[in-house]
Amino acid sequence: MSDKHRAYPLVDRTEPNLLEDTFDYGLPPRIRFDGPIVEYIDGKPVEFNPADLAARDIVITDTTFRDGQQARPPYTLDQMVHIYDLMAKLGGPNGVIRQTEFFLYTANDRRTLDSCRDLGHKYPECTGWIRADKGDFRLVREAGLSETGILTSCSDYHIFQKMKHKSRKDCLEAFCEVVDAAFEAGVRPRCHLEDVTRADIDGFVLPFCERLLRMSEQVPEHLSAKIRLCDTMGFGVSFPGAMLPRSVPKLIYKLNQQLGVPSDRLEWHGHNDFHKVHANAATAWLYGCDALNATLFGFGERTGNPPLEGALIEYISLRGYLCGIETQVITELADYMRSIGMPIPDHYPLVGRCFNTTSAGIHAGGLRQDERIYNIFDTTALLGRPPRVAITDKSGADGVAHWVNEFFGLKGEHRISKIKMHKLARWVLDQYEQHKRLTSIGDEEMEVKVREFLPEHWKKYGPRSAC
């Protein structure tokens, strides 16, 4: 070994070190930091201390009924009320899911909002969403909402190409007139900086936000303008050192620390066009933005938004405790979404039918010995989803044994030995080797064979649901 490389002698042990400070099986794994993060901004090193997160009231805001609904046919009133009800239960009494936003344009939009509020939940608070049109404040006032999102698009793609403003100044003044109208109406404006990751940050975004700060100084605190950073096309990146306007850390820093927009008035809204949506949103949290805007299961315009359930798990991982979040409701919501025709891919994290299902026999063997080996956390307790094995040609006797014992609900010394299942394991293998089967073996088919090959056990333990 050359002198410039460090030597790493083996640290021998006879007992495992399962790193349980980080991987407490009863919770999603902790995200722990060694110390501050350093970013070079405007040529100077800037420190961000992740430990500061503990003192901030980071929250999740929801846009399932707004952006989420732009990606699908409209929900019915009853469906939205049920989803809202479950979302309130999921976020818990501390309001980890702090707000959710509603369209206000149709009579049905307004009836839905009223029906959700009639449930009497404190959280999520209901807010509105309108275009940057002064006349639309009538809708917000009539709905009795205290806060509304306003579309204040900020890239030149939008300012010139879409909205056809004569100049940036013309656009900025128009936006400010709408913000003034919000103040006059006694409604808190939440300015949605659409396309911010493709905008001129120093040339338009910061001057506009500075103007918002000055205007907000003239109104009571509860009306001061909030700023939603909208990564409309998913161009944002979380990597340290990335340049503006794509850098999430730098965007947050410029607004929060250089301009002075408080963290509790900043919100990140992302899109998933480049598979970065969740990491970008969590990065925004880390660098000083308190609100992470999300939708259930990431359903949203085009490629979707940060998945709300993923944000909740991230929240717990960063905090190290549940903070009142009822994680099992994630599964309840996924089941409900499926029941109303929303497709959730089988391998989708946390809620897909196969998210904690393993097919390989060697993995099933690991699960049989200690489920922590191949399960991300206690998915039975936190999501109501025990780890499972799918039966294929790769399952082996271990996979078959795991399936059968899960099916019968047998644990510890009560689990049936795989020796007793040799006929079933043989039947499975023959499906592929003799009959050239190309599909996995479904639960119902397995149940029939368990009854045939393990009649005594069936009589004693079955029938019970395997799912």
Next chain:
Amino acid sequence: MSNIRDRVVAVTSRVLRLDPGKIRPEHAFASDLGAESVQSIELIAMFEEEFGIEMEEDAALGVQTVGGAADYIAKTCREQGVKVEG
């Protein structure tokens, strides 16, 4: 023991579909005789049936060779009070 070994060879040849004359005590089930995962389980199940015993799964799966299987089965028969010739 020779009787036990003969019976182990007979079961092994039947499960793995091999000529019994070519199975030797030092042969490893997996690497020499080609036993795959499910066949290892079938072998143990057939040994249990042949000798009327119950084997502990992990210990039985830890046995590597034909001769080792005969020794392990002899020990298990003694422990479980099963009489075998040889």
